[in-house]
Each structure stands twice: as C-alpha cells, then as structure tokens.
Amino acid sequence: MARSRAYLDYNASAPLIPAAREAIVDALMQTGNPSSVHMEGRAAKAILEAARRDIAALVNAKPDHVFFTSGATEAASTLLMPHYLMGRAEMRLSRLYVSASEHPCMLAGGRFTAEQVEIIPVNGNGLLNVERLQELLSSHDRNQGLPLVAVQAANNETGVIQPVAEIGALIKQFGGLFIADAVQAAGRVPLDITTGSADYLILSAHKIGGPKGVGAIIAVSDLVMPKALVRGGGQEKGHRAGTEALPLIAGFAAAARIARERLEQDGWPVLQRETLENGIRTIAPDAIIYGADVERLPNTTLFSLPHVKAETVQIAFDLAGIALSAGSACSSGKVGPSHVLAAMGHGDGTGGLRVSTAPDTSDADIASFLDALTKIVARRDRSGIAAADAA
Secondary structure (H helix, E strand, O other): OOOOEOOOOOEEEEEEEEHHHHHHHHOOOOOOOOOOOOHHHHHHHHHHHHHHHHHHOOOOOOOEEEEEEEEEHHHHHHHOOOOOEEEEEEEEEEEEEOOOOOOOOHHOOOOOHHEEEEEEEEEEOOOHHHHHHHHHHHHHOOOOOEEEEEEEEEEEEEOEEHHHHHHHHHHHHHHHEEEEEOOOOOOOOOHHHHOOOEEEEEEEEHHHHOOOOOOOEEEEOOOOEEEEOOOOOOOOOHHOOOOOOOOHHHHEEEEHHHHHHHHHHHHOOOOOHHHHHHHHHHHHOOOOOOOOOEEEOOOOEEEEEOOOOOOHHHHHHOOOOOOEEEOOOOOOOOOOOOHHHHHOOOOOOOOOEEEEOOOOOOHHHHOOOOOOOOHHHHHHHHOOOHHHOOO
C-alpha cells in the first residue's frame, strides 16, 4: 500500500479545489469565443464576465477593472514598464523602486533598465524600510517622470505582511504609482483595493486553489494603465490581447469565490501555525523562525536548523513523506541561497525551510511533520552531519 503524504507547500501551489475543477470542465464544453456576437459567443462572454465579478469581489474591486493574464509573472511584466497612458495621454514613469525581498519577477525590473531600478532594503524581520523609501521618493526627479513602487503585500517565503496602507499613503504623497503583489495575501487575509493604498494588485489563480496558467491585474481605476505588453485583437479592453483562456478563468473565479466565502465566514485559522511553531521550538530549541516578531500570513512558517543546509533537510522531509519548500518554488526546481533571507541579513548560506498550509491541512499532517522533524533533529544531534545522510 502506498504511504500517504502530507502536502505542506501551498505557497508554491495549492491543489485544485473541486469547485474550480467543475467550473473548468463546464467552461471547456462552451463552444463560443467570448468576442463573438452570436449566441455561443454571448454564452462564453457571460462566463467571462461572471468570473470577472467573482474575482473582483475578493478584493472589493470593480469588475471592469479586472484584466486577465497568463499568471502573476505576466502581470508583473505588464505593470513594470516606464510608459503608461492616462486615457490617451502619455505618462512616463522614470524610476522603479522595489523592495529587496520581492519575488524574482519583480526584482527583474520588467521593462525598466537596470539603471532605472532602485532596491529598497528590508529589516531583520523582512519589513520594508519605509524611511529609506521616503528618502528615495523625496529625491526623485519628477521632471524625468513619476516614481513607480512595487512591494509584496505578503512575502512568499516568510509570510511577512507589509504595512501596505502606510506605504501607499507615502507613495501618494509623492505622486507615484503603487503595485502591490497580492499573490500570497489574496484569500488568506482581507484585501480591499478601495482603501486607496495600492493602484494595482496582482493575483494568481493557483495560489488559491485555482488552475495554473492564469492570473489577473486588478486596478483601482482603468484610467491610468500601462501600455499593453501583449497587443493584438483588443481583448481585455486592449490591455491584454488574445482570446481569453475561458476554462482557466472560470476555475480562477470558482477558487476566488470559495476563498472570499471562507474569509467572510471563519477567516483563515492561525492556531495550526502556532501548534506547528511551538512544536518546532520544542523539538529544536536552536531553530530560527523568521519574521516571528511581526505580522505574518496565518499559513506560513519559514525556519532554519543551524549547521544544516535547508535543501538537505528538505530531502529528509520528502523521504519521510512531507512536501515542503527550501525557500520559494520560482526557479524551475533550482535550489540555492534565499535572496529573501539575505535581504533580511540572514544570508549565512544555511537557507530556510518553508511550511505553508491550507484550512484543510489536517492535524495529522502537522503531527507527521513534527514527527519527521524530531527524527531529523535527533540524527543531526547524534552525528553532527547533514540530516538526510542517515535518511
């Protein structure tokens, strides 16, 4: 009989939820193109617009300010560009300010040159240095163009939640635009784009139980938008050409609807994370839990075991039937030093182990993790060599 496994890597990708699977299958049976005017096209269009409403509702946005992409990376590449339009008038953004702990798709800078990108430091807990951002914005030359700032609402490795409202107010003070990467925050903490903090949110379907290959840009207004990255037939109001991936979008919408209902009813459980972290501290008193002193996502724990490389421990967990990450899963399977930990001043080369859960993660899954950790730490303490060597 096959051994059951515990999946604790939801920040990398959440399993497809049943409602999303059903929505995908139903949409696959739809013949029409959403841009066609005949009956079949109108039926497809109805699915598309209903999906736009469901996804908008997750962040209290207007449905016609939701624009679909192939995922969060494309959304970032679209928004990170110097040339925007206010209606039909050209707007220039001369400099990009991005936090040091951002996802690689943000740190890549989009269509800004390397000389146009300024990295904002974070502190030991992973919080943005707001004072440094203020200094940079104060010295920004608006004669060259406006500033564009990109910051994660919540970090994908540590789960640390940034003070988005404070950051947004500061950016507005200096006339800039603000992109908030909400990929990890969406569905786990309440988000409301009408608070005036962010101009744009980025979402990804597969982080909330939807399908891979679809994401969205959500704008507070469609008056100011970047020039299109993908141009062609004028779909998505000209902001992203190409026939919309209707089945994926329908699955995205179903996942967003379930996520919103969960937040409105019970929220995301925090007790499980506390049980997990209390267990880590008991089993390995020398373990380091990153960002533990600040607000974090309720499902995310990043920790390290001194003197043992994270990828070594990850292999040991995998052999024990536990799926988790050594950092983030954004480099095509490559494992290396965490730029997030390095930005936080913890770049000793050991790396971190990320445990990320979901509301349906069972107590048995957490118990399996703690049992495996107990054995790994015992081997480390007995031998003083890499934990997986004896696995």
